Amino acid sequence: MAPIAVDDIPEGEEWGYQLKWDGVRILALVEHGKVTLMSRKLLDKTALYPEITECLRSGFQQRLLLDGEVIYFDPEQGRPVFQKVLQRERSRVAAAQSPRLTYVLFDLLIDGEEDLRTLPYEQRHARLQELMAKQPGLLLSELFRDGPRLWEWAQERGWEGIVIKRLSAPYREGKKHKDWLKKKIALTVQASSPGIILREGRVASLVVLGEDDAYIGRVSLGLTEPLRRQLLSFAQQHPGPPRWSPSPAAGRKEQIQWLSLPLQLTVTFLEWSQDGMMRHPKLLHLEGLKPE
DNA sequence: GTGCCCCAGTTTGTCGAACA
């Protein structure tokens, strides 16, 4: 069950609110003393998170199917840091040599012989809370009743956003529902683009420079086909000298078309990565293209 | 050194169904 992005936070008795934990979604099946961790695409992640597997295995005897998020909580920043989970996912570094991850649970789908998926979310969460009272090694995603206040709290502390859940909703597959919603907190930057990245003759993305002309990433989300064609035409009409070498396209099947007239951009993104790059940038607004 | 793959999350584009 995946939350759907919304602009407005619905309010009322029927809704509950949770913090959006910035990590990797994981389903956990506990059965006959054996634990299996699965990604959203049902890939086996058991070996990747041994500390979580061990915690579940030692904590529970009965058959369980749990839904939650694997996160790294940075005590200094007071919030989850997604990059640390990605490092574990991608580097295949032994878990003992990387930071300890935490499993934050928000749903209980099977408890013993009982399939809870048809129960209202509020009841499933209450059952989960009861279950976790006996297992201190895991974290429960708390359910709040004041959405706007939680949103304000999350904004002030730089969290990823909030998740809004219909308390009466059963568990449904995928996004075929309007029962789990999410509202994400985005940062915005005024930037410029001195070059267009081309792949096989098509505009793939834009080089993005921050306010101090430092490279802060590339943006492709927000580029529609008509805009890509317009950019290509603009680049052919206004070629400029290379700005620096090696280019951000080095090592890829890409070329950069540098511009004599930089484009002005407004870009929204989730957060700054540790090396000063934008995470999940999206083009909001573009200025500097002459009308065709 | 190069090129490809991995993977999650997100958006865009396309197609078909439902509805006015």
Place this chain on the structure above:
DNA sequence: TGTTCGACAAACTGGGGCAC
């Protein structure tokens, strides 16, 4: 007939691993 909505596929980002 035109519009809206939903489902699905494809494209895109990041950095490390691996084969050549």
